[in-house]
Amino acid sequence: MKITLKPLGNIADEIMEKLKDRVGGIFHCPVEVKAGFSDLAQAYNPERKQYLSSKLLASLEKSERDERVVGIADVDLYVPRLNFVFGEADIVSGTAIISLCRLRPEYYGLAPDESLFLERAAKEIVHELGHTFGLGHCPNNKCVMHFSNSLADTDLKEAHFCNMCRPKIIL
Numbered sequence: 001m002k003i004t005l006k007p008l009g010n011i012a013d014e015i016m017e018k019l020k021d022r023v024g025g026i027f028h029c030p031v032e033v034k035a036g037f038s039d040l041a042q043a044y045n046p047e048r049k050q051y052l053s054s055k056l057l058a059s060l061e062k063s064e065r066d067e068r069v070v071g072i073a074d075v076d077l078y079v080p081r082l083n084f085v086f087g088e089a090d091i092v093s094g095t096a097i098i099s100l101c102r103l104r105p106e107y108y109g110l111a112p113d114e115s116l117f118l119e120r121a122a123k124e125i126v127h128e129l130g131h132t133f134g135l136g137h138c139p140n141n142k143c144v145m146h147f148s149n150s151l152a153d154t155d156l157k158e159a160h161f162c163n164m165c166r167p168k169i170i171l
């Protein structure tokens, strides 16, 4: 099994590398950063001023069967009945997408905090990967598979799987 992270649009290499290291520390398998795609316009909804998550997710390509691919976008993502989504996973194809947009303290008018931002991003990536490995949401609010309704939920949970979830990961 291996995990590939792909930047969608402009994401600094430095951020991608740091996320790669964090994700590698949770899943004990190789993690690589590969080129994603930069044209996100196909998924833009001018009325909502947001990008349709499922459309970007469907454009992510996976080259190998035992690969999991996570697209990292820096635009605000939505699905039709929700105001926004932090991320989305497709269990069948083994692909997922997350948005960094709402993970930065600056989004809420707060001072930048890179380590908090990276921690949140790592949790979102690990959470969506968990879905691609067959996990559902976990009632334990410290577990990375707990559903995040808001950033407060994200900040409360940890970046790793609880003892109930970890054995259920099908690698």
Ligand SMILES: [Zn+2]
Pocket: 127, 131, 137, 147
């Ligand atoms: Zn989830």
Ligand SMILES: [Zn+2]
Pocket: 138, 139, 140, 143, 144, 145, 146, 161, 162, 163, 164, 165, 166
């Ligand atoms: Zn759990």
